[in-house]
Amino acid sequence: MSHYDEMTCLLYLDGQLDREHAVELSTHIETCGECRTLLAALESESRLLRSALTEEEESVPARLLEYAPEAKKREAAPLAWLATLGFAGSGAFTLWTWFVDPWQQQLNQAGFGGDSFLAMLFFGGVFWKGWETMVNLTELLAAVTLVILAVALFRRGWRRTPTVAVVLGALACLLVLPPAASAAEIRKGTDVQVDKGEVVKNDLIATGRSVKIEGTVEGDLIVFCQNLTMSETAHVTGDVLAFAQFVRIKGQVDGNVRSISNLTTLAGRVTKNVSSFSQTFELDSRSEIGGSLMFFTAMGTLDGRVGRDLIGFGAEHRLDGFIGGSATLKGERLTIGPSAEIAGKTKFTGEKQPSVSERAKLGSPIEVTIVTRRPNYANPSYYWRQTLRWGAAFMLGLVVALLMPGFLRETMREGDSYGLSLGAGVLALVVTPVAAVIACITIVGLAVGISGVLAWIVAIYASQVFVGAFIGQKLLGPAETTGALVGRLAVGLLVVRVAGMLPYAGTLAWLIVIVFGLGLVTLAIVKRSRPEAAAI
Amino acid sequence: MPGAEFTETIARARSGNAEAWGDLYKQYAPAIFRFCRRALPAREDAEDATTEIFMKVRDKLDQYDATRPFTAWLYKVSANHCWDILRRRRIRQDLETGEVETLPLEHPDPGQLDQLMEESTNLQVRSALDKLPARARMALVLRYYSDMSYDEIAGALGVRRAFVGVVLLRARHQLREILIGKKITGAEARGAV
Numbered sequence: 001m002s003h004y005d006e007m008t009c010l011l012y013l014d015g016q017l018d019r020e021h022a023v024e025l026s027t028h029i030e031t032c033g034e035c036r037t038l039l040a041a042l043e044s045e046s047r048l049l050r051s052a053l054t055e056e057e058e059s060v061p062a063r064l065l066e067y068a069p070e071a072k073k074r075e076a077a078p079l080a081w082l083a084t085l086g087f088a089g090s091g092a093f094t095l096w097t098w099f100v101d102p103w104q105q106q107l108n109q110a111g112f113g114g115d116s117f118l119a120m121l122f123f124g125g126v127f128w129k130g131w132e133t134m135v136n137l138t139e140l141l142a143a144v145t146l147v148i149l150a151v152a153l154f155r156r157g158w159r160r161t162p163t164v165a166v167v168l169g170a171l172a173c174l175l176v177l178p179p180a181a182s183a184a185e186i187r188k189g190t191d192v193q194v195d196k197g198e199v200v201k202n203d204l205i206a207t208g209r210s211v212k213i214e215g216t217v218e219g220d221l222i223v224f225c226q227n228l229t230m231s232e233t234a235h236v237t238g239d240v241l242a243f244a245q246f247v248r249i250k251g252q253v254d255g256n257v258r259s260i261s262n263l264t265t266l267a268g269r270v271t272k273n274v275s276s277f278s279q280t281f282e283l284d285s286r287s288e289i290g291g292s293l294m295f296f297t298a299m300g301t302l303d304g305r306v307g308r309d310l311i312g313f314g315a316e317h318r319l320d321g322f323i324g325g326s327a328t329l330k331g332e333r334l335t336i337g338p339s340a341e342i343a344g345k346t347k348f349t350g351e352k353q354p355s356v357s358e359r360a361k362l363g364s365p366i367e368v369t370i371v372t373r374r375p376n377y378a379n380p381s382y383y384w385r386q387t388l389r390w391g392a393a394f395m396l397g398l399v400v401a402l403l404m405p406g407f408l409r410e411t412m413r414e415g416d417s418y419g420l421s422l423g424a425g426v427l428a429l430v431v432t433p434v435a436a437v438i439a440c441i442t443i444v445g446l447a448v449g450i451s452g453v454l455a456w457i458v459a460i461y462a463s464q465v466f467v468g469a470f471i472g473q474k475l476l477g478p479a480e481t482t483g484a485l486v487g488r489l490a491v492g493l494l495v496v497r498v499a500g501m502l503p504y505a506g507t508l509a510w511l512i513v514i515v516f517g518l519g520l521v522t523l524a525i526v527k528r529s530r531p532e533a534a535a536i
Numbered sequence: 537m538p539g540a541e542f543t544e545t546i547a548r549a550r551s552g553n554a555e556a557w558g559d560l561y562k563q564y565a566p567a568i569f570r571f572c573r574r575a576l577p578a579r580e581d582a583e584d585a586t587t588e589i590f591m592k593v594r595d596k597l598d599q600y601d602a603t604r605p606f607t608a609w610l611y612k613v614s615a616n617h618c619w620d621i622l623r624r625r626r627i628r629q630d631l632e633t634g635e636v637e638t639l640p641l642e643h644p645d646p647g648q649l650d651q652l653m654e655e656s657t658n659l660q661v662r663s664a665l666d667k668l669p670a671r672a673r674m675a676l677v678l679r680y681y682s683d684m685s686y687d688e689i690a691g692a693l694g695v696r697r698a699f700v701g702v703v704l705l706r707a708r709h710q711l712r713e714i715l716i717g718k719k720i721t722g723a724e725a726r727g728a729v
Contacts, residue, residue, distance in 0.1 A: 006643060010708075011701050014679075016686055037646035044653040045708060046680065052661035053574055053681040060566045061583055481554070 003035050004028065009042055063406060066413070184219070192225070196233050203238065211244075213251070220255070228261075230268065239272075243437070247278075256291070266304065273308075281314075283321060292325065309344070336360045377503075390497045397465040397489045405482050408469055410527065411520040415470040418516075424526075425463075425519030432456040463517020468492030470520065543602060550597050561590055564607075568614050574665070574677045575618040589617050611682040615674065615692035622670045642709075649712070656715050664714040672707035679704055 004012075004025055011017050012025050029036045184203035192208040194200055198215035203222070210227040213234040220238035228244040230236070234251030242259040249257065249268050256272040264276045267284035273291035281297040283289070287304030297314040302321045309325035317329050320337030326344030334354035336346075341361040348354050349369040356366060401408055414421055432452060439449030472479075472488030475495070479485040499509040548556035568589055572582035593613055600609050665673055671693065678684045678692055689704075690697040 007701060007705055010705050014686065014701070014704075016701060034646055037650060038644070041644075041646050041650035041653060044650065048653050048656060048658070048661055049676060049680040049708075049711075052658040052665070053677060054570075055658050055662075056570070057658075057662075058570075058573065058579075060569050064565050064569055064583060064586055065562070484554075 003032065003038075006038065006042070009035070009039050013039065013042055013046065063410075066409065184222075194234075196231075232268070234268075285321065303339075336362075336366075386497055386501060390493055393464050393468070393493050393497070394490055396462060397468060397493060398486060400462070400465055401469075401482060401486050401489060405485060407524060407528075408466070408485065410524040411466045412470045412473055414520045414523040414527075415467075415474075415516075421516055421519035421523060422512075423519065424522040425515035425517065428456075428459070428518040428522045429515060459518055459521055460514055463514045463521070464493060464496050465489065465517070466520045467513045467517040468494075468496050471495050542606070546597070546600070546602060546606065549594075557594060564610060565590065567607075568610065571611065571614050571677065571681060572618055574681055575615070575674055576621060577666070581621065585614075585618060585621060589614050592617060607682075608684065608688060611678070611684060612688060612692055615678055615682070615684075619674060619692065619694075622674070644712070652712060652715060660715060661711070664711050667714050668707060668710055671703065672710055675700070675703045676707050676711070 008017065008021070008025065012022060017025065025035075029039060184205050185200060186205045186207075188207050190209045192206045192211045194204070194213045194215040194217065196214040200215070200217045200219070202217075203219035204217045205222045207224045209225060211223050211225045211229070213221065213228075213230045213236070215233070216235045216237070218237045220241065221236045222241045224243045226245045228242050228247045228249075230240075230249045230251040230253075232250045234249075235254075236252070237254045239255035240249070240253050240257045240259075242257075242261060242264075244259070245262045247259045247261045247264040249264075249266050249270075251268045253268065253270045254272075257266070257270050257274045257276075259274075259276045259278060261276070261278045263280045263282075264278040265282045265284060266274065266287045266289070268286075269288045269290075271290040274289050274293045274295075276295040276297065278295065278297045279299070281295045281300045283293070283302040283304040283306070285303040288307075289305065290307045292308040292310065293302075293306045294311040295314065297312070298316070300312050300314050300317045302310070302317070302319045302323075305322040305324075307324045310319075310323050310327040310329070312327075312329045312331070314331045316333045316335075317331055318335045318337065319327065319329075319342075320339050321341075323340075323342040323344070327342050327346045329347070330349045332351045334348045334350060336342075336354060336356040338357040338359035340357065343363045345364050346362055346366040347369075348366060349371060351371060353370065354366065354368060356362075433456060436449040436452035436456070439452060469485065469489045469492055472490070472492030472495075475491060476484075476488050479488050496509075496513055500506045500513070502509060545556045545559055549560050565586060569582060569586045572585040572589070573579065576582050576585060593610065596613065600606065665676065668676070675689060675693060678689045684692070686700040687697060689700050693700075693703070695703060
């Protein structure tokens, strides 16, 4: 007895045989056990294939479930859009001409050279000296970890061109950054000391609980510690860069001094310029600065001599020393004492009328601008400024929405759990700078720490974008196209801006926006770094 | 979705209604993702392909013939897209010539085949499927995941209608070989312990 071949059996099972053949086969299997078994086996193979293929053993990624991709459609740019873009453009321009540019000019006057302040602070000169010495295995590992983290974070978007462009751009920057560097000596320990008479013929990087310099450093001194003391006998021929809780400089510095600290006391001689970010800054009467002085501080007391200009930002300033150039101060209060002498112009912008001693010698009458914290609602220019700021924020939002719409949507989803977002926001607001400082102290993490702080500052500004998008979505419903998303962003930012303009409540509104926005970003990043999928 | 309601959703989606489009997407995205997951080698590819397929679908929604099943059309678009991806990557090197298909297949022992099917699990079948050449895998996915007819499979794979059965049977044979290989190694592994 002949049997049917496997092909025919399969076609029969799949209903592909013509009627005549099908009837023939079904008659045959009534009497043929082997063909019946073959048919049964093929059928169970089909069943197995079907069940293996349709079994939902794997979840569908959450991002796929969330939104439908839009088709590319050409839409005419409506008038409102053009107006919005116009505002955005002028906002960005204004931001630059009103804030960034004058700042740079002021900083240039203060002796920061021709380069921009940021470039100077982060990418230039003293920061990167000793780079080569620091590149050992630990730093390499840290760098590799960072890269892996970044890749993991954006893995899902890896093939998308903007991401690749951004990553490659960042890599290119990294390659360009470290300039030719000279080796530096590194000293670590609880108490680091350069004894009297000792000469370090190199740049010195010192970390520890307390760092005491009594001898000579023929190069730059970079210090991360709790307590930095440079005694009268100390002499640094290069710059001093200090991250410390307390900084006391009594000796001589031939270069510049930059300090970030709780308390900075200067009682020695600095040939070039001084800049300080401190809670309290004191310029002792014995001190002398050859160049300019710039400080950001809550309390600034200046009794010493400053050869050139003075620029100060802070709450309270007391000036009782000599300023060879002009003095520009911003803050709440200013007191100019009897021994004060200012050769150039004196400008003060603050909340209260400064108190100026009659015996103080001022090159020209003090120019005072009194500002009140309360915005001037009657002045049309106030609204114009607000519109421009809204435009600037929208511009940033546009970049975010176009470059990483997926991330923006992810942050918007986080907003539904208000408590969690606010909590994460508070955490990010407080922990990031602390972590960055800790990272800086370990030196290894210097670049990480600085990038962390930069990212933190950017995130604080950008928080309004994420909150704006979230609010816009709540008001107008979910956005499916990027265009709709951008529209919701514009509306949401407007709401944020108006809330921030409210008398008294405005400050609170801004605080909430910052905390909430940081929370959204943090949660979205955390979720991204732990890719999970929603089960359906 | 009941028929009338579904037809209306399609019509609204065609006229550019975002909500209707969203409904369609939500209903079919999981199935299309799973389809892509079976047809393409990596999960990331499947994710991207799903998004791309729906972009195509939205563009081509006008071409859909509403008298025919929507899923069949959707799978056809998906199959074409995945097939294009595989072709672009040149992992279709196998069976392109069709020479292999002309070789005679060994007739299986029905009892042994039945036993093999009894012993194999879904997981084993899936991992064996992953090892199949692209066209064989695609054919099985189109037939047993998407429930496409021989005609539709022929259209999607670009082969003659009469050839579909051969492709499917050949794919089954290759799958069995992988499964048998696994059984042996599995038994060896157990014996070694």
